[in-house]
Amino acid sequence: MANKNFFIKTYGCQMNVNDSEKMAGILIREGYISVEDEKNADIVIVNTCSVREKAKEKLFSFLGKLNAIKKKREMKIVVTGCVSQLLKDEIRKRAPYVDIILGTNSYFKIKEAIQKQNYSDFQFYKQWIEIPFEPILRRNNFSAYVSIMEGCDSFCTYCVVPFSRGREKFRPSSSILKEIRFLEEQGFKEVQLLGQNVDSYRDPETGMDLASLLEKVAKTSSIPWIRFLTSHPVKFSIRIAEVMARYNQVLNSIHLPFQAGSNKILKLMNRGYTIEQYLKIIKKIKEIVPSIAISTDIIVGFPGETDEDFERTVEVLKEVEFENMFSFKYSPRPGTKAYYFEDDVPDKVKTERLIYLQNLQKDIQLKNNLKKIGKILRALTETVNKKNSDETVGRIESGRIVNIKGGKVGEFYDVLIEDAGPHNLKGSIWEGGFE
Ligand code: SF4
Incomplete structure (x- = not known):
């Protein structure tokens, strides 16, 4: 051609x-x-x-x-x-x-x-395949994704990932650190360590886990913001929270899906934990990092989910007060175990449950966001506001979006928060000092 x-x-x-x-x-x-x-x-x-x-x-x-x-x-x-x-x-x-x-x-x-x-x-490789990272065409020049693992061994009954991505493969930490050093030299301000199940991470060369990897990245690089995604409650080590508390660069933000509040449904999903165990982890994280922002994923209408089961999900949402929630109606995926379960929750009920959760979460977010008014929070700007070119749009440490008067894209600003809605904050660049 x-x-x-x-x-x-x-x-x-x-x-x-x-x-x-x-x-x-x-x-x-x-x-x-x-x-x-x-x-x-x-x-x-x-x-x-x-x-x-x-x-x-x-x-x-x-x-x-x-x-x-x-x-x-x-x-x-x-x-x-x-x-x-x-x-x-x-x-x-x-x-x-x-x-x-x-x-x-x-x-x-x-x-x-x-x-x-x-x-x-279509073959699955058993080991990590390293490709040169220098030519990667990043979506911008300030925030970069860095893969640390791929695949998943958890086999949640509703999920295709273990079949579409194969078993877990881990990238040597030496390659991860080299890529981060390269990004640092290029002036990147944020890295996001990525994988389907990052808490499973084990360096194939040294056995290092995710907590130690985060610590090593924080100690050896000057990248100001380090995030990681996605965590699993079974694999999550409380040492990760300790690293967050010790190093400012490791942001106090975690995505920890719980999927359902009922132990019966969690078992049918093969999630590997009870809701009591999940809540215990959340309690420990909050003790170690009081300002932690926790986001989650929820599936409503999983086969067998009764009103009572759904009520447990609602209770968890009210108890934890997540920073953010990604919720979905269950849909059977061919090839998964749950595909053979009877999809017995009518679509109308799934929709009602989804709307109920989303409205509840909206109220929680609004309440939490209103508390931020008057505070000065650091944000990394990502784009110019499409609706108002005098504004930039950034994210604070928790991942919450903030619309900022003025500013340039790809920069850190201390922002005085002046207004808040359920999904975003508004503010202006703070140029005064701190008392
Ligand atoms: S939901 Fe997450 S942990 Fe479960 S199988 Fe899919 S990728 Fe793995």
Whole structure:
């Protein structure tokens, strides 16, 4: 193919975003040119997500659009990510015009895939495959994703990740630290250590765990903000909270999904803990880091969830007062164990439960955010406000969004919080001193 313009469309989580950044880096190093949309691309790579049914259907609708373009001019379509790993036959059947289907562990073979005819690779690698991090095309020049592990061994009964991403593979800490050193030299201000289950982390060379890795990053780098995502209550070590308390760079923010408040449902989900154990962890974290911001994930309407079970979820929400909540209606995913459970909660009830939780969480967030008015909080700005170009939009340590009068993108500001809603704060840059 003479022309080398490519566009990557990414669905799903931060891990997918990071894989797309890596693929873009590999292609740019080979002389390919990244373009802003599919209309100007000779090669379109679709990096897919299959965690929810909706994401899959969005993919097929996007592929339909690409086919309409492809009928008019030459275009190579590559599908990679979780849907391609799990549903290659469905893609072949429903979208026969797709040129290449590539599995989740093979994203680093994107150049070979594009250059060869009928290339496919769906194998899972048992060990971490290190690719050069220098060319990665980051989404900006101040906040970077750094992968530390991939895959999951937890096998929650509703989740496709162990099948779409394979078993856990850990990246040597020596490579992680090298990448962070490189980012530091480039002037990055924030790194987010990524993995499906970061608390499982074990350095394959030294056996170092996540708490020690965080400590090492904090001690050896001058990156001001360090985050990590996603945690699991069973694997979570309380030493992580101790590291947060000891090092300012390790932000006091954690995403710890509890999914359901009923022990019966947690067991059916194969989450591996009781709600009492979960609450005990939260209590300990709050004792060690009183200012901790905890966010969570919840699934409503899991098979067998009664009103009573749902009430337990509501109680947990009220008790913990999470900083943020990501809630979803259960939908059966083919290939998982729960797919064979009777999906017996009517969709109407799932919707009612979801709305109830979201309204409750909105009230909790508003109450917590109002307490921030009058405080001066550090924020890292990420964009210019699309609705008001005189404002920048940043995040404070907890991850809460703050709209700031003035400022430049990619900078730290101390912000005087002047107003608050349930989802964001408003403030202006504080230029006075601290008493
Ligand atoms: S811990 Fe459970 S929900 Fe999270 S990725 Fe693994 S299997 Fe999926």
